[in-house]
Amino acid sequence: MIFKKIFQKKFLDYFLVFLAVALLTSNTLINACLLYSANTFDSLNLIVWEYAAKIGLLPYKDLFYPYGFLSYFRFANSMNSFFVFLLSPILIIIFLFIFKKIYSNTFYAYISLVALFLFVYFITGFETFDRYGVLTGLVGVFCCYLYTYKIKIPKIIIFIFGITIGLLTLLIIDQSIYSMGLFIALLFTHFLLQYKRKNTKESVKRFGTSLITLLIAFGIGFLPFFIFLWKTNSLLRFIQFFSYLSDISLFAKTPFIHSLFSTDNIFLLLIGVMAIGYISYTCINNRDRLTVNHYYLIGLMYVFLLLEQKSVIRSIASEITFIGVLLFISLFYEFFLFLKKHKINTVSLYLYYLNFVIAFIFIIGFTSYSTNPFYYWTNSSDCNQENMQKQLSQDQTYSLIRKYISSGNIFSYPGTPLFYMLFHQQPPYYLTIYEGSPRYAQKKMIQYIQDQHIMWVIYDDVDTSIQDGVPDTIRAADLDQFILNNFSLQKNIGRFLILKRNLTKKDFFKNPKLFRFPLLKQELVDIDLESIPRSEGYYKSSLLEKRDTFFDNVPINVLNKNLREKNITSDNKVLVITIKKTDQKILKLTIRTKDGLKTDVQYLPCLTNNPCIIDLSRLPVFYQSRQLQSITDENNIITGVSLYNFTNPSLFW
């Protein structure tokens, strides 16, 4: 019966397209082994997440994982691999369904599908398409149904959509949550577009009912995931995971303006402005003449805006260029209809369309993800191990370290998580200090070091690519402090420094081996605080209270005289500086201790009428308590210094 239906003319094209795409992407099924071609932060994390799934660790509960179960367990069982393989052909036939619904010209629908497939094949890559394509496809189908049923959308349709995205939380959580947000936005937009003043009450009632139906259905669809979380004691961690997501945006933020000039971003900006301009013009002026293509454009516009806000935090432009291409296909269709009205030769129009497609794929120069990661043929039964070996073979240092550390658990700092695989060890909840940037995450990593009785720290002193130019000592000050206070330098192997746990209390700066590593020493004593003192002064100077003051706005020589005469330790001390107006771009302080150490601190000038605040315990030299001897103002610019004893240091950075 099913086969009979499939081979009916109505479904035959879907079936054939499904088969064709499945064949073209079959290498993902025949051998689901992914080779991550570059030794990058992302690649290493992906390999270690695969390893974590293999050893039975659960996402959210045992380790931080931002995506869904579908990709987490993709190599852990063949059923999941099969589902992942099916995703691309299913998405492509969803797009065929959308295109056939929106483009009355069937030929246009088919060549648009081919254009999309080629773009994904050569530029976006199926890995990325499987992720963001889900959202785009779901929104497209939802728009088609909204348009088809106009005012009276059957509750069952809304219910099915709600259930579907609810169930998706189990598989691809981020896309499911985005879909939910966008469906609500689309329902509201639909309500506004169909709104008639004389039917206000009825329209509001319909919108309310649809919204409630969607939310209830989503809740029902979410139930399996909820039960899973409940049964595995992961529910609390899952809720915490959501609060953590807001912190991700804080530490992931990089300037968008610099990346705005990439080909991908320029294309997205132009096509985005054009699409938004066109659709807002049409909705405002020709509300009664909206077509299904206009609805689809509205949906795409929402997807575009949602993903662009993500891109503004940290550019993902190169991953979402295919959404720009989808916007182009729909905009071009409007143009296509306009030209057909003027009886322009259809062949030449398709030729023009083809020119665009060729330009997108081969000329414009979008960033291509089609080869990273790529699938490859292997006879190995353990793809994950083979992947690790391929990564390790690029650098002999790993095997040398494996030989040197014969026993005891290791901790990788700031984060080369491949070591946990190499030492057959359970990785920490946050794989690197990048994800572990918030203070509570650092505390969790410290807890891991204590619980796992870590004997060795493998310190990568060179790789700063994961830290956006923020030094380790600044980003992960708590963790850095714990490591330097509890571990001692042993030797270096390649770019890695090997630190061993202290059996007795030791001073890291008094370790004679430190002198063999002048660069490391310099990194620990020459501290560039950049904007932190000015930011702390701007936002937190009101937290300082007079009763905690040792010295209140005294000249620096008065402070130094007192420091020399009295024994004032660095414990819980906060230094507050006021400066003269200056044109200098960087200021510098030198702080000396009575045990012969000194540290240079660079910082940006304080903001007008605000002091600069430096929490001394955050400087590596003061990770251990030391007696202060003097503070030297290298720029001769400080007008007054205050020294506060602060018992609640967590108020400051």
Place this chain on the structure above:
Amino acid sequence: MKIKKAIAKSLPFVIFLTTIALILYFILPYPFLKHYLFVFLLILYCYPLVIYLFYIKRWPWLLIEFFIFIFLLGIFFIFFRKIRDALPPSIIGKSAVVGYAQYFGYPFYLDAVVFFIILLHPVLVFLLLKFFEKLERRKV
């Protein structure tokens, strides 16, 4: 209207030129010629947009919108550094997160606000124009 139709009619010629330019782009071995061809192709690709702008009946609106877009972009790029430096730095909150924005004092929401103003300004412009049009109709 005749001129607009004539522009539309000229499209097959543009398409022909584009196809030739595209073929040449792939055939030509000289990189410097490819750069010129690339620019030429971009102009040809933009041609339909220009026709479309001129065809729509209320094109002065679109033209206004287009100038506002250019104006906004110009303002943004000329004064970007000044705006950035004038805004307060990102706060280091309770979770003590120090990423790029907090370390280098980059105003956290600057990019988002500016970028979304540029992206979403057409909605506001068209709404305002519609509003003024309605006001004018009422006066008449």
